[in-house]
Amino acid sequence: MALGERNEKILQAVVDSYILSGNPVASNVLCQRYDFGLSSATLRNIMAELEEMGFLTHPHTSAGRVPTDKGYRYYIDTLVCVEDETDDIEDRFSAAPRLGGGDLHALMEETSQFLAALSRNAGVVVAPAEPEGSYRHIEFVRLRGRQVLIIFVTASGLVQNKLIDLDESIDQQALNTFSRFLDEELESRSLFEIRKRLQEKLGEEKQVFTRLMDETYQASHDVHGRDAEKVFVGGAAQVLDHPEFANVEKMKALLRAFEDKYKLLKLLDMSIAAEGIKVFIGSENPYFEMQGCSLVVGKYRVAGNVVGTLGVIGPTRMQYRQAIQVVDYTSRLLSRILDERLHRGIEGK
């Protein structure tokens, strides 16, 4: 829906002003703060028009205008341009805390805090979920008794491990051989296929290996389901400082939504197919608990492949421009960190 340049500018001013102040925007305020060369009466007429078209509302008769979800959508789609400022983003965020100390888990947690700190909203990160069975290397370490530690190195260079118990004892030598065998097979086949072939080939003899294979296959699922699909939320308490959550019920609803990691995961993954950064505004959001909230979601990559999503959750009255920049910056930063980890491993510098 085209609006005409003048109306567009006024819509933008209303949204900007509302985002900034949190108060419904009166025609007077608009008249004073922005230089449209129009009187408040004219602005009133235009605002009434925009309201009729569904871009603005009225809390009550004698209140100023507030953007609707449709208004925000128009604002973001056509009025927010981020690209022209990308150059100085690096500078602006360079004072931000550094990322990338510990292991994957710590990195995810830090990243969610990072997003939260920069955007002054809640930060959410979904840990890398790599395609099933995309392992570059699998290693076995015999610990004590019949315990074996399985170490998975995924295609994107992340290391995960899982401890299992075997029925029979097996020596390290055999484990090494098996590891080498698996590595070779992994070049052309999935774990599932390897397991199937092994069952057929070995039959009744060498049961230890079929067992080990079974356990490995199982463990690969566990490793996937566990760390790989985990959602990290940072700065949840600080979103509640926004005045729209002064209502206790809304506050609780949002917190419960944050605790329901599974739903969050689905929410973030919705945008995994989309290009670039996606913004979900208020009612566009399929989960009722998140009504009144907006979500800015981006993706991060390892070796060029999208492996996870990350984003910012806040009230619909959110500093979208800033949030989009933060998500954009953080996704590139995280991608770079993960890539560095990967290359350090491959090239062995």
Add this chain to the structure above:
Amino acid sequence: MALGERNEKILQAVVDSYILSGNPVASNVLCQRYDFGLSSATLRNIMAELEEMGFLTHPHTSAGRVPTDKGYRYYIDTLVCVEDETDDIEDRFSAAPRLGGGDLHALMEETSQFLAALSRNAGVVVAPAEPEGSYRHIEFVRLRGRQVLIIFVTASGLVQNKLIDLDESIDQQALNTFSRFLDEELESRSLFEIRKRLQEKLGEEKQVFTRLMDETYQASHDVHGRDAEKVFVGGAAQVLDHPEFANVEKMKALLRAFEDKYKLLKLLDMSIAAEGIKVFIGSENPYFEMQGCSLVVGKYRVAGNVVGTLGVIGPTRMQYRQAIQVVDYTSRLLSRILDERLHRGIEGK
């Protein structure tokens, strides 16, 4: 401070009634619901007496009585007896969800949820913090390039790992030798001492090993500081359902307290020296944000040694008896689960 049997009973009735209803307890209500054989006027006199002694207060002149922190303290110390019911606890909680699926991290998270679900408050668990350098076994696995995965098996049988980068390449053979050397040394010395002796002994030659030793020593700290000292909070949102958190400010303060994991850790660890289960009531709590909250803390063990704490956080108006039972039960359950893991490893069944 002795109260006399009659006054004690009345104090107990007031606290019980207040915990149950959340409303200040009027003399009338007390007279009707409990069979003291006394009129409301007499109860009024006694309550006034208890107030003078500091066990009860008054929100305002025409309101019923509410327990003070001192009142709760007396109630818990002398009026709550849990021991006589321990027999059927197992039965009562047997329908509770099972624990102990995944790795240590998952177990801690589950346990915090478990505590929350049973107590209808927030559940908190501090992951096992074992004495510095109490490793039973350290293993090195060469991955790709110059990356080495260090695997720590702690004295209580938990497995943790950390990925490091070396400057020089080192072959698996050498790593194995080094691992065996460390295992022998660990019987009598700490990692710190081993590192120091190694530096002196090796001097300038075999720098790879001094480097590796340094990295291992570093990593042992990281592993400690990371998983080992982590606090898991479950069911935070559900505490907020209690009417005492209807106030938005209190709500936020509590949530912020939950996010400050470090303080929580200190709070829980305060009771690590005490015998059995400890209850902190309202103002006994050193952290201001937790004013108005009580904390029931227990400990859990591995192989008989206390390695961590766990507890329940809720409003001072909390079902203490139930909370104490839940903490008691959960701490024994978690100890058993960890012990089982440990023994499975040692005996190799």
Add this chain to the structure above:
DNA sequence: GCTTAGCACTCTGGCCAGTAGAGTGCTAAA
């Protein structure tokens, strides 16, 4: 035909007074 000034109208939010209800403290009697 668009813009503007002016004015009536509407809605909110704060303030105040009034009232019912709850529960105490005190006094005097049993």
Add this chain to the structure above:
DNA sequence: TTTAGCACTCTACTGGCCAGAGTGCTAAGC
């Protein structure tokens, strides 16, 4: 020592009032 009775106090809720904010509409001006 206990109890009945009563005055007193405080809260919470209600309705009325008023100022302030901001709109919508109308009619005049460019």
